Amino acid sequence: MAQENRIPDPIAAGLASGWQVVDAATLTGARTIEADVAIIGSGAGGGVTAEILALAGLKVLIVEEGALKSSRDFKMREADAYPALYQESAARKTRDKAINILQGRTVGGSTTVNWTSSFRTPPATLAFWQREFGLRDYTQEALAPWFAMMERRLHIADWPTPPNTNNDLLRQGADKLGIPTAAIRRNVNGCWNLGYCGMGCPTNAKQSMLVTTIPSALKHGATLLTHARAERLVWQGDRAESLLCTALGPDGIVPTGQHVVVRARHFVVAGGAINSPALLLRSRAPDPHSLLGRRTFLHPTVISAGRFAQKVEGFAGAPQTVYSDHFLETQAIDGPVGFKLEVPPLHPVLFSTTMAGFGEVHAETMRQFPHIHATLALLRDGFHEDSRGGRVHLRGDGSAELDYTMSPVLWDGARRALLAMAEIQFAAGALTVTPVHEQARAYASWAEAREAIAALPMKPMQTRVASAHVMGGCAMSGDERSGVVDGAGRYRGLANVSVHDGSLFPTSIGANPQLSIYGITARLASGLAQQLTGRPAPRLEA
Amino acid sequence: MISSRRSFLKIGLAGAAMLAAGGLIYRQFQPAPQRFVLDDSGRSMLAAVIPAMLGSALPQAAAERTASIAQAVEQVRLAILGLPLAAQKEVQDLFNLLSLAPARRLLAGIPPWEEASAAQVADFLQGWRMHRLTLLQGAYHALHDLIAGSWYAQPAHWQAIGYPGPMKELS
Ligand SMILES: Cc1cc2nc3c(=O)[nH]c(=O)nc-3n(C[C@H](O)[C@H](O)[C@H](O)COP(=O)(O)OP(=O)(O)OC[C@H]3O[C@@H](n4cnc5c(N)ncnc54)[C@H](O)[C@@H]3O)c2cc1C
Numbered sequence: 001m002a003q004e005n006r007i008p009d010p011i012a013a014g015l016a017s018g019w020q021v022v023d024a025a026t027l028t029g030a031r032t033i034e035a036d037v038a039i040i041g042s043g044a045g046g047g048v049t050a051e052i053l054a055l056a057g058l059k060v061l062i063v064e065e066g067a068l069k070s071s072r073d074f075k076m077r078e079a080d081a082y083p084a085l086y087q088e089s090a091a092r093k094t095r096d097k098a099i100n101i102l103q104g105r106t107v108g109g110s111t112t113v114n115w116t117s118s119f120r121t122p123p124a125t126l127a128f129w130q131r132e133f134g135l136r137d138y139t140q141e142a143l144a145p146w147f148a149m150m151e152r153r154l155h156i157a158d159w160p161t162p163p164n165t166n167n168d169l170l171r172q173g174a175d176k177l178g179i180p181t182a183a184i185r186r187n188v189n190g191c192w193n194l195g196y197c198g199m200g201c202p203t204n205a206k207q208s209m210l211v212t213t214i215p216s217a218l219k220h221g222a223t224l225l226t227h228a229r230a231e232r233l234v235w236q237g238d239r240a241e242s243l244l245c246t247a248l249g250p251d252g253i254v255p256t257g258q259h260v261v262v263r264a265r266h267f268v269v270a271g272g273a274i275n276s277p278a279l280l281l282r283s284r285a286p287d288p289h290s291l292l293g294r295r296t297f298l299h300p301t302v303i304s305a306g307r308f309a310q311k312v313e314g315f316a317g318a319p320q321t322v323y324s325d326h327f328l329e330t331q332a333i334d335g336p337v338g339f340k341l342e343v344p345p346l347h348p349v350l351f352s353t354t355m356a357g358f359g360e361v362h363a364e365t366m367r368q369f370p371h372i373h374a375t376l377a378l379l380r381d382g383f384h385e386d387s388r389g390g391r392v393h394l395r396g397d398g399s400a401e402l403d404y405t406m407s408p409v410l411w412d413g414a415r416r417a418l419l420a421m422a423e424i425q426f427a428a429g430a431l432t433v434t435p436v437h438e439q440a441r442a443y444a445s446w447a448e449a450r451e452a453i454a455a456l457p458m459k460p461m462q463t464r465v466a467s468a469h470v471m472g473g474c475a476m477s478g479d480e481r482s483g484v485v486d487g488a489g490r491y492r493g494l495a496n497v498s499v500h501d502g503s504l505f506p507t508s509i510g511a512n513p514q515l516s517i518y519g520i521t522a523r524l525a526s527g528l529a530q531q532l533t534g535r536p537a538p539r540l541e542a
Numbered sequence: 543m544i545s546s547r548r549s550f551l552k553i554g555l556a557g558a559a560m561l562a563a564g565g566l567i568y569r570q571f572q573p574a575p576q577r578f579v580l581d582d583s584g585r586s587m588l589a590a591v592i593p594a595m596l597g598s599a600l601p602q603a604a605a606e607r608t609a610s611i612a613q614a615v616e617q618v619r620l621a622i623l624g625l626p627l628a629a630q631k632e633v634q635d636l637f638n639l640l641s642l643a644p645a646r647r648l649l650a651g652i653p654p655w656e657e658a659s660a661a662q663v664a665d666f667l668q669g670w671r672m673h674r675l676t677l678l679q680g681a682y683h684a685l686h687d688l689i690a691g692s693w694y695a696q697p698a699h700w701q702a703i704g705y706p707g708p709m710k711e712l713s
Pocket of ligand 1: 108109198231276279
């Protein structure tokens with residue numbers, strides 16, 4: 001097709017050049033694979049770790065339960081993208097079904113489908129970790145070189161293109177109210193400004209792990225095993241001796257009945273928050289203080305939809321380019337819960353499933369689609385003492401489920417966030433504003449909305465809550481009583497297991513997490529490389 | 543020769559490890575649930591719920607409407623088959639529940655689905671949406687998301703909502 005002629009496909013080229021990629025769906029017999037280091041998961045943490053360890057000369061194996069897809073598979077259609085590229089078909093939910101969770105499940109993990117917003121870990125978050133979790137060397141100064149290295153590696157830079165209308169309305173409304181906004185940095189290179197980041201980048205512009213660290217690791221001799229679900233680690237004393245994996249069929253759902261045994265000197269768990277703690281729970285990893293799977297955070301997200309006279313077309317153009325931290329910075333980090341304001345991209349499936357109501361009300365909302373501006377608030381969970389996150393459980397079949405209840409302090413934040421967003425949307429000229437809540441309607445003025453939102457019951461399943469930022473579950477801490485992992489990413493009580501992904505964070509980040517994961521895992525992986533090879537780790541280049 | 547003997551040994555060891563591993567996996571996990579199956583009663587339920595959920599997004603003309611509903615039923619079935627097995631099982635339980643006459647009458651207040659009026663189905667949806675049992679609220683959300691999501695995933699339904707779809711050259 002035309003596309004294949006114009007857009008080079010780095011994955012197809014890599015495979016042709018002899019990358020070692022094994023699709024477990026095709027295996028017809030037992031298989032054992034040996035490596036120096038086995039990395040479970042190929043997302044933000046797994047990708048960075050794979051590149052650093054492979055460049056250090058170690059024999060790396062990456063185990064990924066999703067499939068290897070590439071630009072020519074990315075057709076910008078939700079119908080294909082969600083089942084193929086997301087955990088649980090993008091329908092992952094908390095145990096009580098009240099929060100919808102978006103996470104990637106494909107080579108590149110969530111970075112293959114994320115929206116490219118790039119923020120360093122906020123200094124206030126690091127200060128909290130130092131103070132409350134004894135993570136003494138998690139200072140801004142110590143981490144700065146790692147963030148800088150990953151910013152170069154992943155082309156994280158200011159985005160010079162004007163924001164789309166959806167983003168610009170957040171800026172305009174906030175401006176009118178004297179609320180400061182700023183531009184979001186993005187990890188793209190040659191971006192076409194299409195607006196379909198959530199379905200996999202068809203032009204390879206997004207600098208996800210799929211087109212950066214993983215190809216580099218493969219070029220340096222790493223092996224990639226896809227459609228392989230890491231089931232459990234097998235211990236010998238305090239060492240993980242092997243990893244048992246189940247082969248999934250090409251649909252990624254039904255096991256084929258084949259298994260793969262992975263032997264390695266060291267294992268890096270990087271399956272993302274929820275799945276990493278689940279793997280360690282299935283493996284019965286030591287957990288003397290009952291911390292494993294706890295303190296899982298979501299940046300619970302509430303949404304407000306404004307209808308405008310003009311077209312907004314939130315589906316076109318870079319998805320997130322304007323933000324406001326006003327409601328984070330104007331209050332104490334451990335006081336009333338603060339929130340970050342951004343706008344989400346709008347596509348028919350995401351929009352139709354998010355907007356409340358059914359029948360005529362829903363049909364009418366859908367007809368207004370091009371005129372809808374949506375804004376969202378990410379609640380900074382994990383800092384207030386009544387925001388302790390959720391807990392990962394195992395279902396009967398061994399799969400992971402997150403039990404997360406919104407505490408009253410979070411509901412209070414949700415209400416304030418819905419109020420703030422409605423006020424901003426009216427200030428930007430919205431004709432009506434609809435907080436996404438089962439009992440809300442479209443309100444025609446700020447006064448009406450203010451009164452209604454003040455009275456809306458903040459309850460699970462009534463207020464729509466979503467999350468694309470899952471963090472925690474294998475919290476790191478300087479103190480063994482508050483974290484199963486130490487500040488170097490090493491799992492306590494095990495000699496050769498590390499955790500390198502978003503599940504490390506002892507609180508939420510209070511900003512979109514990808515760059516926090518890139519920078520922090522780059523440092524941890526470099527330490528690990530040095531330890532395993534006895535040589536300083538290589539620095540990543542752009 | 544030496545290397546082939548080595549790899550033979552390796553396979554031997556791997557085989558032994560596999561047997562041990564297989565046993566462990568087998569003992570630790572219950573057998574995986576089956577894939578979702580949409581039977582006739584599930585189809586009747588969806589054929590009644592889909593119009594109530596989608597409202598005037600469905601065409602009005604009788605023949606077109608019937609065909610649209612049949613297609614939507616099929617799309618919902620396919621969407622369910624994309625879920626993990628544990629979720630497919632939950633949806634199956636919900637569909638079974640809504641097919642069972644006593645549960646349907648008690649929990650949903652609905653006569654046989656084929657005979658239910660639009661107003662009755664809308665009342666059922668609203669009842670579950672606002673129900674004090676979060677289990678039923680969750681079931682309402684599942685129906686909402688499966689039906690709305692699979693309908694608006696179809697390019698045929700994009701024009702009606704002013705969505706141009708992705709750039710033709712790349713999609
Ligand atoms: C739609 C969306 C938009 C987002 N937008 C942004 C954004 O704009 N900016 C930002 O900073 N962040 C964003 N995020 C979040 C960010 O992408 C994630 O926080 C980050 O990628 C998490 O990295 P991770 O390494 O913890 O896990 P992931 O990147 O999720 O990778 C985990 C990988 O491990 C695999 N895996 C899990 N369990 C197993 C197992 N048992 N066996 C084998 N493989 C396994 C998974 O399939 C997955 O591929 C977004 C996320 C989503 C889903």
